[in-house]
Amino acid sequence: MSFDTQKIPGILLCLFIAIPAWVLGQALPLIGAPVFAILLGMVVGHFHTKREKTQQGIAYTSKMILQLAVVLLGFGLNLGQVVSVGLTSLPIILATISVALIVAFVLQKAFKLEVNTATLVGVGSSICGGSAIAATAPVIGAKDEEVAQSISVIFLFNILAALLFPTLGQMLGLSHEGFALFAGTAVNDTSSVTATATAWDAIHQSHTLDGATIVKLTRTLAIIPITLALSWYKSSKGLENGGASQSGFRLKKVFPTFILYFLAASLITTVVAAFGGQTALFGHLKTLSKLFIVMAMSGIGLNTNPIRLVKTGGAICWLAITLTSLAMQAVIGVW
Template identity: 55%
Template sequence: MANLATIVPGIGICAAIAIPCWFLGEALPVIGGPVFAILLGMLIAVWWKQSRRGSVQSGIAFTAKKILQYAVILLGFGLNLAQIAAVGAESLPIILSTIATALIVGYVLFKLLHMDSAIATLIAVGSSICGGSAIAATAPVIHAKDEEVAQAISVIFLFNVVAALIFPTLGNALGMTNEGFGLFAGTAVNDTSSVTAAAAAWDGMHPGSNALDDATIVKLTRTLAIIPITLVLGMWVARRESAANTNTSPADVTAASRTTESGPAAGAVAGIADANSDIPTAETSAVTASNGHASSKPGLLGSFSLKRAFPMFILFFLLASVLTTIAVACGADVAVFAPLKTLSKFFIVMAMAAIGLNTDIVKLVKTGGKPLLMGLICWICIAGVSLGMQQLLGLW
């Protein structure tokens, strides 16, 4: 109870910031509540520094980490796996192509631009899968700092807005069909709010079109990629920590992982994460002897741990999806899960407010050039591959 009393004030502050941002996001879905929250949090942080927050900082930190994980779990209640399997199968080759493209391009740019590995990982995953939700799921797995999450979210947001504004006109100019544009929006736009904004704009330009439903289902199918990507990253982090604790060279683990993980996309994500020197090793104190050197006995901490390798909140996310699927198959109304989906979205807005409060906006602006360039190139490549694959498969 004492611990709860410590974190409640900080959680309350994040909720207070999130409420107006939630309504602003409802009014302007092309921007969305999470972006409003992270921007407002950063503005407040300009004059309310962390050093002045006293006891409320622990609640803000809790919101940025734990509430964010709870949001991802609740997100699973919005996924009916049976519906996705039935309708999203046609889009699967394009989805896999765009995801692989973003991850591989992200890895190449990470090397060429000498970027921070955590930011590069978040941008690559956010561009390839589902924007803010993917970043929310990935950040705890790779132990990303709040300012790194903020920077990645800002980059994804920028190109989401651009896509929502120009893609309907681009689709018209290219002579796309209604189904083709739904597939294009679902695979080439990152965040769900921007996908729906782009598809809704297309439907408004083409009376009778149902691109919004098609785009939404394709987008939900992409969301499932959160599971294997975070699993690969979780295993990678666990292996690096185990290698460090047993005096094994991380480079050896890198080589082994790239040959055993599932394809170039997984290797690209793991490769970016490999250089993240900021990953903390919580086991350090447990394996340090009185003379200050790491113990030579690996013990339990030196061995591979499934619990440490697998992000448990992703397991709960998957279980929530399975529960939704079974309930709907048994005749339950999908509207039953709507409040949980809404709560998930609000938790994400709260977490983004906390992340904004923990972000130095001046530093963010000074270091924003390379992440923006990476986001731009990933965005262009994803759009190009989506259009090219449709042409190749005869879907447009």
């Protein structure tokens, strides 16, 4: 999708919605700016019915700017930090991701859920919430309403986790290390992991926040193989259904360019940090990526019918991840 000046009005509309959503997200991080952007976008979209001048820009923001946001998100991921702490949590992470994806697949088949919505909920629940959904949506060709539906489900269970998990961990007698693993593997978005670990630290005067955050960053790495696998699957299904011939099957279809750029950004951050370079710029780029995600969610909200935001199977995915995380911690002896 090439850029032209006709897209500017729609992009500016998304930006104007994103600004108050950003402010609200800073004031209420447990909810988060993307959720506010979707909600405000739906409200504005209800009244903004004449879209001859804005529709191109809205579509561009919800698709292309979303991909750019995912690339910039890579600058906040230092692979060295992840490796140093993430090996302990790796078995739990692999188990929770596998269980969530399997549960999402079973629920989609059993209850005839929309395939894209079930996929986004499974990926978002198991990996890193809104960021994983943002990265996966362009790969599987998800509609705006499917993205909004998935984000809404993730938001609901983020709130429940932040409110309930500190008490649950205390009831189960989790150690500080055990709760850091639990929060990092069973809570979705980074902001919610932070809120959950901070609540635990406030109760116990501990320092679980760093450990929980790094476990969460380790989970974020799963975006790369999951999106590549989904892209390959979509491409192969297209061939089976009479799409392009095998000779026309291009590597770019399996390895989406923006995901490769995301990986490159992560590697650049890691190399610069390893040689003692300044990473302040990377922090600004990560902040910019979050703003772009909020803008994209504004565009998605503008194109979303709130009446259809129902029935996704997210509750069962969330419960399965919680139980799997605790079971794996018991198995490996980190409790």
